[in-house]
Amino acid sequence: MTTSGQNEKAMLLQQALTPDRICFLEAATKDRVLGDVIDLLAASSSVIDKDALRDAVFKREAVMSTGIGMGLAVPHVRMDSVGELVMAIGISRAGIDDYGSLDDKPVHLVFLIAAPSGAHVEYLRLLSAISSRAKALDGCLLDCSDADAFYALLVQTSGDSPSN
Amino acid sequence: MDFSHIPVLLLVGCVILAGSVGGRLFQLLRIPQVVGYIIMGVIVGKSGLHLIDDTMLDALLPLNLLALGIIGFLIGGELRGSVFRKHGRQFLIVLLAEGLTAALIAGGLTAGITYLATGDARTSVALGMILGSIASATAPAATVDVLWEYKTRGILTTTVLAIVALDDGLALVLYSIASSIASLLLGSGESSLAASLGHTGIEMGGAVLLGVGAGLMLNRLVRRIHDHGKHLTFIVGILTLVLGLSAMLELDVILAAMALGATLVNLAPHRSRETFQIAERFAQPIYVLFFVFVGARLVVHGLTGPMWALAAAYVLGRSAGKFLGAYWGARWAGASEAIRRYLGLCLFSQAGVAIGLAIMAGLRFGEQQLGAVNMGDAIVMIVTATTFLVQLVGPPCVKLAVTRAGECGLNVTEDDLLHSMNVGDVLDANAPAFPLYARVSDMMQQIADSDAMHYAVVDDASQQVLGVVTIDRLKQCLADMEMGTWLVADDLLEPLCESVAPETELADAVQRLRDAGLEAMPVVGHADQRYLGMLELRACEKLISREVWRRRRQADGMEAGA
CATH class of the missing domain: 3.10.580.10 (CBS-domain)
Structure with a gap:
């Protein structure tokens, strides 16, 4: 990945996420975790219909689990009742065992993304950005003590990446 | 009920709609639509319900002229120089063979029957020559309409288009010669052979000159104006001008329109393609009108016993002459099997030019008696009655020929498909x-x-x-x-x-x-x-x-x- 590509991903993350949409989860089951992160995202003014968001997220999970392995889950939906690309993150230090991840390991980070139906390109780029960024940071994100630290680590550009 | 006061526009609307319905019905029966138009005309015309009479037909004569002009223009658009350079000799041989054979057989048979009935050799030969010369003409309109309806393309189609385009010229020349000799035979020689031929030369040459000149002008206009919407205006304007001038100067109307089309297609083969497509689309309702009026004009009553024999001899002799002449000519010219076997079937139609020449002959020989019948009237009745038959039989024969030759559906556009x-x-x-x-x-x-x-x-x-x-x-x-x-x-x-x-x-x-x-x-x-x-x-x-x-x-x- 080029530096400009990494910067672009960081920009996308910054646009979609704010620190107040990052929370540490108490719940330990998939359904409750998803419910908590949906509530968090629905607080955003971009989400017009919370029930529609909930329905869409669970409908997508019914098609196939969004646990992509390495402790990550990326539930994502496109819908008309979302004004712009937005994201919320749930952090579970204990891990969610019943998420049905690709590698059958517990999920620790849940990145919930909601995008307007027409924002397809940005939506795919954000999915790609989360996947590559979270995997690049490996376990570092789980070590963050609070939401602000998590946010700062996730959205920082390549020049100040911890790996450099 | 008196229909003579129907407004012209109402009449035109009814005729176009009724003709279209007739055409569609015949299409469903797999018979060329042109037969449907003509039959509709026969039903409402002088041989049927008399809803359309001579006054109405005369009032709409300019529309007929326009239809013939558009047909001529579109046929001209098929006369590419490259085709004539390649097949010109073949076309000429076939044209002369089919035209002269039809003239000889139809003329010979009608002269023979007349001699048997009257015993007057001079009158018989004169009548035979006149009818023979008229028999050489082939109507392009109905023939070409079938080719367009079935989207034909190939050597038979190309040859048919060339032959029907040139046939009128041959008929005019033959008629000039025949009518002059007939006048000499009957002792009513109002003009010499040279004068008659000279008149025909002016009629044809003037038409070609007018058409070529107008073609040059239309080419310049089409080249300079890129708005295709305006092209139709110029096409119709120039074409109508050519038709009007031809009629005024007594030039051959169809030939002038053909020369216009041929000039345009040879000056700008690619650019003019769209011009011809525009004209073709514009022409459809006018064709319907034209063919319904052709049917409305047709009359079969008035023929007496011996006249029926003459009409039968004329139509059989003409058809046999066209068929055999086309076969011999094609064989002599080394043309392909499709032309040898099927060209004759495409040349049966007879209409405007034949009736026009018959009317001219009717006026010229109106003083002559053919037994108890006026010779001028006899010529007009024979040609009109036989036109009735060949206009109905001709188009299905053309369809049969192009179908057998495998040329149907080869000239499709993407839109057609x-x-x-x-x-x-x-x-x-x-x-x-x-x-x-x-x-x-x-x-x-x-x-x-x-x-x-x-x-x-x-x-x-x-x-x-x-x-x-x-x-x-x-x-x-x-x-x-x-x-x-x-x-x-x-x-x-x-x-x-x-x-x-x-x-x-x-x-x-x-x-x-x-x-x-x-x-x-x-x-x-x-x-x-x-x-x-x-x-x-x-x-x-x-x-x-x-x-x-x-x-x-x-x-x-x-x-x-x-």
């Missing part, structure tokens, strides 16, 4: 369809073997289409190949907006795609909405273009082999 095909004919039934949970990585593997660029996403149980995934969306996942292992079809699909049934006419489906700005539409069963395949605009256009190209190649192959 779109209207003649259904979605089911072109849908890609092998375009992969995926369930909602199909992983993008698995989809990538499956589409590698497919030409399709749009893939339906279907409900597993009902097989109904839920949406479409495009190759563009899949490509966006290529940047991060790992995403393909956890993204599924559901993540990429565009919800279904449009679908189409396989029975839908392809033209309608393509128009819907274009209107909606879509590249593809899933094809679904009419009743159960199950997915059947994908209709892709790009693939459809490619297939149609290839089919048009294939048919043209096939037709051109026939010509090259001729």
Whole structure:
């Protein structure tokens, strides 16, 4: 990945996420975790219909689990009742065992993304950005003590990446 | 009921509608539509219900002239110099053979019957010469209408167009010679042979000069004005001008229009293509009107016993002459099998020029007696009555000929094909369809073997289409190949907006795609909405273009082999 590509991903993350949409989860089951992160995202003014968001997220999970392995889950939906690309993150230090991840390991980070139906390109780029960024940071994100630290680590550009 | 006060526009509207209905009915019976137009004319005309009389027909004469002019213009558009350079000798031999043989046989038979009836050798020969010369004419309009209706293309079509285009000229020359000799024989020689030929020369030469001059002017106008909408105005303007001047100066109207068309097509072969297409579209209702009036004019009553014998001899002699002459001429010229066997069948139609010459002969020989009958009236009645028959028999014969020669449907445009095909004919039934949970990585593997660029996403149980995934969306996942292992079809699909049934006419489906700005539409069963395949605009256009190209190649192959 080029530096400009990494910067672009960081920009996308910054646009979609704010620190107040990052929370540490108490719940330990998939359904409750998803419910908590949906509530968090629905607080955003971009989400017009919370029930529609909930329905869409669970409908997508019914098609196939969004646990992509390495402790990550990326539930994502496109819908008309979302004004712009937005994201919320749930952090579970204990891990969610019943998420049905690709590698059958517990999920620790849940990145919930909601995008307007027409924002397809940005939506795919954000999915790609989360996947590559979270995997690049490996376990570092789980070590963050609070939401602000998590946010700062996730959205920082390549020049100040911890790996450099 | 008196119909003479019907407003002209109302009459024109009724005639066009009634003619179109008649044409469509005959099309459904697989008989050329032109026969339907003429029959409608016969029903409402002088041999039928008398709803249209001579006053109305005379009032609408300018429209007839316009129809003939457009037909001449479009035939001229087929007379490419390259075709004449290649087949000119062949055309000339066939023209002379079919025209002269028809004249000799029809003239000989009618002269023989007249001699048997009257015992007057001079009158018999004179009448035979006049009828023989008229028999050489072939009506281009009905013949060409059949060629256009069945979208024909090939060496037979090219030859028919050339022959019917040149036939009128031959008939005029033969009539000039025959009428002068007949005048000498009957002792009413009001003009010499040289004067008569000179008059014909002026009539034809003047028409050619006028047409060529107008063609040069139209070419300049069409070249300078790029708005195709305005081309129709100029075409109709120049053509009407040529027709009006021809009529005023007593020049050959059809020949002038042909010269106009031929000039244009040879000066700008490619650019003029659209000009002729515009004229053809504009001409359709005028054709209907023209042929309905041809039918309305036809009369068969008035023929007495011996006159029936003359009419039968004329029509049989003419048909045999056209058929045998075309065969001999084609054989002598080394023309292809299709021309030898089928050209004669395409030359039976007789109309405007023959009736026009008959009326001229009627006026010129009105003083002569043929037994108890006036010779002028006899000529007019024989030609009119036989026109009735050949106008009905001629078009089906043309259809038979071009069908047997394998030239039907080879001159199609992309638009014709779109209207003649259904979605089911072109849908890609092998375009992969995926369930909602199909992983993008698995989809990538499956589409590698497919030409399709749009893939339906279907409900597993009902097989109904839920949406479409495009190759563009899949490509966006290529940047991060790992995403393909956890993204599924559901993540990429565009919800279904449009679908189409396989029975839908392809033209309608393509128009819907274009209107909606879509590249593809899933094809679904009419009743159960199950997915059947994908209709892709790009693939459809490619297939149609290839089919048009294939048919043209096939037709051109026939010509090259001729």
